[in-house]
Structures are given as C-alpha cells and as structure tokens.
C-alpha cells in the first residue's frame with residue numbers, strides 16, 4: 330500500500346502527474362467494435378458521432394489469428410480519425426487490452442501508448458483479480474507515458490469478472506488514482522464462479538422464487554418471479570466505486586435481438602447506481618442512451634423537490650409524499666447528472682427545460 334503522500338506522485342520520471350478526480354464526461358454506453366473487422370472499422374466515424382465511448386476491443390471476441398490485426402487496426406483508426414479523438418473531443422476512445430497473463434498484452438500496451446497514447450482516454454483491463462494487477466499496469470503505463478512524452482494520464486478501467494476480483498473489488502477500486510471505473514463482466518464471472526448459466530448477462534428463467542401454495546395442489550396456480558442473478562455483484566461494485574469516486578458500469582447483454590430485456594437489465598443497473606453499460610451491437614446504443622439519461626419526469630420532480638426544500642433542511646409534502654434532506658440529496662444526484670448531460674446535448678436540455 331502506497332502512503333497517502335506518494336499516491337499522487339508520478340510512478341516514473343517524466344510521467345504525467347496523476348489525476349485527482351475522474352472528470353465528468355457522458356459515459357452512458359461503451360460501444361465495442363473489433364478493429365480487425367473491416368465492416369466495423371469502416372463505421373467508426375458514423376458510430377463515434379452517436380456514442381459517448383468507442384472501445385476498440387482486442388480481447389475476447391477477437392479471433393487469435395486477428396489479435397495483431399486488431400491492435401494495428403486500432404492504431405490506424407485512431408490516427409486516421411485524429412479530429413474525433415483526444416483531449417476536448419466529445420467521444421472518448423478506449424481500448425480493451427488482452428488479459429495480463431496473455432501473450433499479447435505487453436505489445437498491446439506498448440504499441441497503443443507509444444503510437445496513439447495522446448488519443449486514448451482509458452484502457453480497460455480484463456479479468457482483474459486484485460490491486461496487484463492495477464499496480465502492474467499503473468507503473469508500466471507511467472513508464473510508457475514518460476517515454477511517449479504524454480502530458481496527461483491514460484486512465485484505467487477494470488472488469489470484474491472473476492470470483493477473486495469480486496472478493497477484492499474494494500481494493501481494486503482504491504488501487505490507484507488512475508482508476509476510472511469498473512464494469513461487471515457477467516460471462517467470465519459466471520464461468521469463474523461455476524454458475525450454471527450459459528448466457529452473456531441478463532436473467533435466467535430458472536432463478537426464481539415461487540408463491541406459496543394456497544391449498545394441497547403444489548403444481549398449479551403459483552406465480553413465479555424471476556430474480557436478478559447480478560444484483561449482489563452490481564450493488565457491491567457500485568459501493569466500491571462510489572466510496573472511491575470512480576464510475577460503475579454494467580457490462581454486456583448478449584441477447585442482441587431481445588431489446589426489451591436489454592433495456593430492463595440496463596435500467597436495473599442505472600437504478601442501482603451505474604452510469605452506463607456496454608453496447609455490443611448498434612441496436613443497443615440508443616437503449617443505453619435512453620436508460621442512462623434521467624427521464625424528463627424524474628428531472629421535473631427533482632427540480633420541484635429541490636426548489637421546495639430551499640436550504641435543504643426540514644421536511645415538506647409534495648404530492649402526498651414526505652421529502653426531506655435525504656430525498657433532496659437524491660434529487661440533487663439526478664439533477665447534477667441531467668445538467669451535465671444537457672450541457673452537451675441541446676435536445677436533452679430542452680426535454681429537461683434546463
């Protein structure tokens with residue numbers, strides 16, 4: 330554990346000073362694409378205009394024989410679209426590198442930071458098991474940033490997708506000032522925990538509670554309610570992130586055609602405190618944008634409560650409900666997000682009347 334005084338010192342001579350805050354940027358969807366896939370690569374300028382975060386994926390879902398093409402493809406895309414990415418641009422450019430035990434990750438990090446480090450906002454690290462993984466990446470990035478002459482830090486995002494990672498999530502979130510956030514990786518996590526679902530995120534019809542029987546018949550007339558397989562992990566991840574001022578995200582929803590259940594999963598995550606989710610296919614982009622932007626009705630209600638509460642003390646009745654200091658704080662959370670999103674989006678600003 331580093332001393333509090335050392336925490337904000339660069340980890341390599343000449344590396345940028347560590348950031349003290351994760352700056353607010355709209356982060357409602359992390360859109361995944363495979364930079365070795367020509368069709369997807371060709372869509373980058375179009376998609377970049379629609380998403381908050383565009384992520385060139387180098388890890389799972391990229392075939393082994395395409396690993397190097399994906400890495401090189403991302404370098405070329407970042408260079409060819411220099412006007413779209415980098416400090417002050419609307420769309421963040423991220424990458425997901427290969428796992429730390431893979432034969433590719435060292436070259437992923439060296440190549441990307443050296444060639445296009447000035448365009449990259451965040452590096453997503455998969456299968457993070459504890460703070461030691463973040464410390465390794467932190468020091469290596471500092472060395473690479475110093476050598477590349479970068480003047481701002483590239484932040485790090487961890488995926489929570491092993492049982493060990495979940496057990497250590499608080500230490501992971503607090504491991505470095507470079508930490509930007511954490512995503513739930515439900516597919517790898519299910520495998521690591523030996524859960525018996527084969528789905529990529531979402532619910533499972535077998536995970537349910539059943540109403541008690543009303544008579545002797547145990548088989549008929551008993552309503553079942555599907556439960557959320559991910560509630561515990563998301564809630565724990567949200568707490569770990571909130572206590573360290575970093576951002577929690579839901580990860581992938583693999584049933585691309587089930588846009589309804591995707592919206593439900595994203596909304597559960599939003600309500601629990603996540604700021605965004607991954608989009609794996611263009612059809613999921615607008616779902617994430619809608620869900621992770623507060624609704625105009627919630628914003629209108631929040632405005633009413635904050636106005637009625639004045640200095641925030643005491644209690645008032647609005648529409649038959651008690652509002653006090655605590656509910657006023659909830660409303661301020663909602664309003665802050667609405668204002669931040671509306672600042673870069675005239676349509677939202679109009680919908681929120683802000």
Ligand SMILES: CC(C)(COP(=O)(O)OP(=O)(O)OC[C@H]1O[C@@H](n2cnc3c(N)ncnc32)[C@H](O)[C@@H]1OP(=O)(O)O)[C@@H](O)C(=O)NCCC(=O)NCCSC(=O)C[C@H](O)C(=O)O
Pocket residue numbers: 360361362363368369372376386389390488490513514515516517518529530580581585608609610611
């Ligand atoms: C899921 C897909 C393989 C589906 O691809 P495809 O069969 O080509 O879908 P469509 O025919 O409906 O595509 C229509 C057009 O849209 C383009 N497309 C598709 N996906 C994307 C995308 N993500 N970005 C940009 N463009 C996209 C297609 O090329 C078609 O174009 P055209 O023919 O010109 O009309 C595919 O969507 C896909 O590969 N998505 C990304 C998958 C991914 O990144 N997976 C990894 C993240 S999830 C994970 O790793 C698990 C996690 O770590 C955990 O452990 O939980």
Ligand SMILES: [Mg+2]
Pocket residue numbers: 389455490514516517
């Ligand atoms: Mg995974």
